[in-house]
Amino acid sequence: MRLPPLIIGDLTIPIPIIQGGMGVRVSTASLASAVANCGGAGTIASIGLGFFSCKKDAAFIKEECVNLLINEIRQARALTKGVIGVNILTAVTNFAELVRAAVSESVDYIIAGAGLPLRLPEFAKDSSTKLIPIVSSGRVAQLIIKSWKKRYDKLPDAIIVEGPLAGGHLGFSKQEIESRKENALEKIVSEVLAVTASFQRSLKSTIPVIAAGGIFTGADIGRFLKLGVSGVQMGTRFVATNECEVPQAFKEKYINAKDEDIILIDSPVGLPGRVIRTKFVDSLDKNHREKFSCIYKCLKPCDVTRAPYCIAERLINAVNSDKIEEAVVFAGFNAARVKKIVPVKELMAELVQGAEHYLDEGS
Ligand SMILES: Cc1cc2nc3c(=O)[nH]c(=O)nc-3n(C[C@H](O)[C@H](O)[C@H](O)COP(=O)(O)O)c2cc1C
The missing domain is CATH 3.20.20.70 (Aldolase class I)
Structure with a gap:
């Protein structure tokens, strides 16, 4: 059919x-x-x-x-x-x-x-x-x-x-x-x-x-x-x-990921996000707080005064090969099957x- x-x-x-x-x-x-x-x-x-x-x-x-x-x-x-x-x-x-x-x-x-x-x-x-x-x-x-x-x-x-x-x-x-x-x-x-x-x-x-x-x-x-x-x-x-x-580095995160590398994080915009573990993601905890300046409030729910980090900046890192470990790399639950x-x-x-x-x- x-x-x-x-x-x-x-x-x-x-x-x-x-x-x-x-x-x-x-x-x-x-x-x-x-x-x-x-x-x-x-x-x-x-x-x-x-x-x-x-x-x-x-x-x-x-x-x-x-x-x-x-x-x-x-x-x-x-x-x-x-x-x-x-x-x-x-x-x-x-x-x-x-x-x-x-x-x-x-x-x-x-x-x-x-x-x-x-x-x-x-x-x-x-x-x-x-x-x-x-x-x-x-x-x-x-x-x-x-x-x-x-x-x-x-x-x-x-x-x-x-x-x-x-x-x-x-x-x-x-x-x-x-x-x-x-x-x-x-x-x-x-x-x-x-x-x-x-x-x-x-x-x-x-x-x-x-x-x-x-x-x-x-x-x-x-x-x-x-x-x-x-x-x-x-x-x-x-x-x-x-x-x-x-870049290749982003795709390699997918290829090399194991099931346990696909995790949920609390995104600063108040929603969970599914990502592949990176050094940055591993460093996140309740007390994580970065100084950053926001020149352009991209997302309505983002409260810049409370956000622990800038999600846009971390997503931009994901498409910069040199910064992949400093990035938030979004991926679906099944990414480890790629x-x-x-x-x-x-x-x-x-x-x-x-x-x-x-x-x-x-x-
Ligand atoms: C890297 C990545 C970025 C995504 N960005 C967006 C986005 O900007 N807007 C949106 O509505 N969904 C976004 N999604 C969700 C996808 O459009 C899609 O609905 C979802 O990934 C489907 O699940 P799957 O990845 O298991 O196929 C994103 C997903 C991934 C993996």
């Missing part, structure tokens, strides 16, 4: 795999276009694009973030005719500007997580760009659907359900993550499918559900498709590809074959 495409309104993604946005220059035009060229959907992450500019004042960096996002989108478009979208964290202080820029470039979709993107339809008004919130529960899915319908007469074009095994910042407390070890994503997906089904009945509109977090093999994809999702979003596997622009770096084409072929095999065999 051939994998069914992921259909989001009038947008068709031939292979139902979205490469998740990975901030601070992990998923840029290079990776996104390679995925799109293979029939998947390539996502450019907007967070952090402007952090590397040397002229350090807030207004400049804010503008730079927008200009560089436009740049990445245009570069990706030059490299592919496939489906390209942008990931924008709801928690960023320049959310509205980034959404407007992405829409003005007619990206195929915007994925918004890390907070409730309740005003996303307002900033993306009058565009055909598909709006896709990330949720961590059925309750949050319901809240967003009701709010968008009431305020903007608009439904999410699709919903991504991100479970606790994902990489990066997570929408769960550490206790929730610990207490929901078994099939957590499957359970949340079922919750969200029940919510979307109830709206579909009353509003006669389909909201595709996409699963993310810990999906590693083609068989995993097949399993989630069988559960009723229309597609999957994956991050970790795409880091270990030739086209992912992070054994080699491959071209995106090879990874996509493996995933499609595995998913189709699973669906044919039924297990």
Whole structure:
């Protein structure tokens, strides 16, 4: 059986795999276009694009973030005719500007997580760009659907359900993550499918559900498709590809990681983050406190007066080979299963074959 495409309104993604946005220059035009060229959907992450500019004042960096996002989108478009979208964290202080820029470039979709993107339809008004919130529960899915319908007469074009095994910042407390070890994503997906089904009945509109977090093999994809999702979003596997622009040292952290190296930290922005151990991460304890100056408050929930360190600075270190051990290296729960770096084409072929095999065999 051939994998069914992921259909989001009038947008068709031939292979139902979205490469998740990975901030601070992990998923840029290079990776996104390679995925799109293979029939998947390539996502450019907007967070952090402007952090590397040397002229350090807030207004400049804010503008730079927008200009560089436009740049990445245009570069990706030059490299592919496939489906390209942008990931924008709801928690960023320049959310509205980034959404407007992405829409003005007619990206195929915007994925918004890390907070409730309740005003996303307002900033993306009058565009055909598909709006896709990330949720961590059925309750949050319901809240967003009701709010968008009431305020903007608009439904999410699709919903991504991100479970606790994902990489990066997570929408769960550490206790929730610990207490929901078994099939957590499957359970949340079922919750969200029940919510979307109830709206579909009353509003006669389909909201595709996409699963993310810990999906590693083609068989995993097949399993989630069988559960009723229309597609999957994956991050970790795409880091270990030739086209992912992070330096070799970042990829080697993945290749060399053992299960016990993948841990949760308390990010200064008040959310747990899943990372690979580095010297810096090992040095973190309750009393950790660094002096740093913030020239650009990138994330709304970051209280600069209390933050033990600057998360942006540590994420920037991750894409600087010489500073990898001084970095926060985000990674999904399954990162220790990554054994080699491959071209995106090879990874996509493996995933499609595995998913189709699973669906044919039924297990
Ligand atoms: C290095 C890294 C950076 C990430 N950055 C972001 C981000 O900027 N925005 C976001 O919404 N999700 C981010 N994520 C989450 C991914 O988009 C994706 O949903 C998640 O990693 C899926 O789980 P998986 O890694 O197990 O496939 C990041 C994940 C990783 C591994």
